[in-house]
Amino acid sequence: MTALMDATIEQVAALGAVTEMLVSVERTIGSLLAARDGLLALGSRLAVETAEQSEEPSADGVDLAMRAVAAEFGAALRVSDRTLQRRMLDAELLVTRFPRVWRAQGAGVISAAHARIIVDAGTHLDDETRREEYSERMVAFARTESANRVGREARRVADRLQPRTVDARHADARQERRVWLTNRADGMAELSIFGPAALVHGAFDRVTAMAKAAAAGGEVVECAHGSRSGRPHDGRTLGQTRCDIALDLLLTGAPAGHDTTDGMLARITPTVSVTVPVMTLLGSGTVPAELNGCVPIDGRTARLLAGSAAGWDRVLTHPITAAVLAVDRYRPSAELRRHLTARDSRCRFPTCGYAARDCDLDHTEDHALGGTTDADNLGHLCRRHHVLKHRTPWHVEHLGDGTFAWTSPTGQVHIDRPRAQNAETFTEDDSPPF
Structure with missing residues (x-):
């Protein structure tokens, strides 16, 4: 039986109606994404304008302003501010350098995928006249073609309009490896x-x-x-x-x-960090081991790594809440640092996922101003958010029990609590594990 040959008139009509609605929804999504890019680009411009108002404008000041705005957006949207800053830069590129492409997406003429491919292929067109010619030709081509076909044509057209040689462009592109x-x-x-x-x-x-x-x-x-x-x-x-x-x-x-x-x-040998509940290590647990605090791994690999390790930390957790109670090691080192690494597991800025081992251990209240060196005044911050804390209007307060309250430049408060430990918990009704 040939597909749809036996479809009734009503079924074919329903399929046509669904197709029309799908096209309409896709155009609406593209328009909304274009509107979002406009807002992100506006945030980028606000950051630049704010930085340029300082007494000594600098590239470093612009970068810090961008970080602060991206952190404001990211915390509000529960998205990494690194991701938001990349989106802001991409949006600024689309809106300011390829306005015809941006308007076409906003009007539903092309999709966000079409726009992204056109911009990527034409990024290195520095001459505004050539860039406008390129945009006009590609928007017209994209009206009736799929994104993958647009990509091939866009690279060809951009290359013909590009006055710089392939060798010169490749030399620049190598810097991004x-x-x-x-x-x-x-x-x-x-x-x-x-x-x-x-x-x-x-x-x-x-x-x-x-x-x-x-x-x-x-x-x-x-x-x-x-x-x-x-x-x-x-x-x-x-x-x-x-x-x-x-x-x-x-x-x-x-x-x-x-x-x-x-x-x-x-x-040099590779190093990874594995957190594995003791019951899982023994082969009877239900909570999987975690690699570097973020990726579940199979029990066989976890046992292999644990068995071959020269030494490992033991994190003692509460059997009900899984909160960190203590950390020890068969080969002890700095106890407080181990405790904080186990408690934080990652950067303590909201939405950031950088592993604690790649972060700075920061005094929440500056040590030079009387801040104590203990678990209630220390936390891990990646270098990006360490700088953000000290050189922008963002402010952080330690509320105790490893909980941080971050206040953004607009006064929004974002709470960051310690990540739940990778440990099994029990209730009073659970049978003893042994």
């Missing part, structure tokens, strides 16, 4: 690399060739991350083998092109 981590569900994560195409494609081709060679035969070995490699009958796909080999190279390989004569970089 980076590696970043994205956590995923079920104990998984993504490691992304943005770099020169020739090198990235070459690395991918080499890993692929290694994966194919491993599938063709070889000795079964235990990889550094617990996977098995070798036999053609081990059941892995090419993608799985490619992943296992790439992780092995990153975890155990030496960067020959960057290492010192004494092999300093080759001696």
Whole structure:
């Protein structure tokens, strides 16, 4: 039976009505997103204007003003202020440099996806006349084409209108090379690399060739991350083998092109932090272990890491509330620092997720002004929010029990409480665990 051949007139009419409504909703969403970009761009301009009013305007002052405004927006929306600041910069780029594209999105002529692709491809068009010509041509093209087709055409048109050579543009683009981590569900994560195409494609081709060679035969070995490699009958796909080999190279390989004569970089080993309830460690718990305070991982991996660790902290928690009671270690170090790392687990600015181990330990009340060095006056702040606290109108107060109250420049108060510990809790009705 051919699909929809037996549909009634009423069903076809209903499908047409749903399609029309879907198109209308998509246009409305695009218009609202354009309105949001307008507001974000306005916030960016307010930050710049405020910074320029100071007696000694500077790039550092503009950046601090942007941080303060982004923090105001982020705390109100419960979104990371880093994310908001990136959105503000993107919105400013769209609204001020590509106003025709922004207006077309606001009118529902093109979608937000179309607008983003057009702006990305034309970002390096510095001449306003060429940029306007580019915008006009691409908005007209995008009216009847999908976003992926617009992307191909946009890159072609932008390249023809760009007076700078590919070599010059590539030299600038290389400055943006980076590696970043994205956590995923079920104990998984993504490691992304943005770099020169020739090198990235070459690395991918080499890993692929290694994966194919491993599938063709070889000795079964235990990889550094617990996977098995070798036999053609081990059941892995090419993608799985490619992943296992790439992780092995990153975890155990030496960067020959960057290492010192004494092999300093080759001696560096990876470090992760795992929080695992004792019942889970024993194999009978229901709360999964956590990696670096944010990613659940499987029990086998947690037990493997715990068993091979030279030392580990024991965090004693309340059996009902899971609040931190004490922290000790089989090889003790600074007790207070361990306690605060366990209590905070992350930066204590609302919406920030930076791990405590990557943060500064800050006195809420300045030590030079009489602030005490204890758990009720200390908290972890990432460098960004440490600077925000000291150099912008944002103010923080420690309410006790690890609770912080942040007051924004507009007077809004945002409460940040310690993250619940990764521990099992019990009620009086629960059976004893042993």
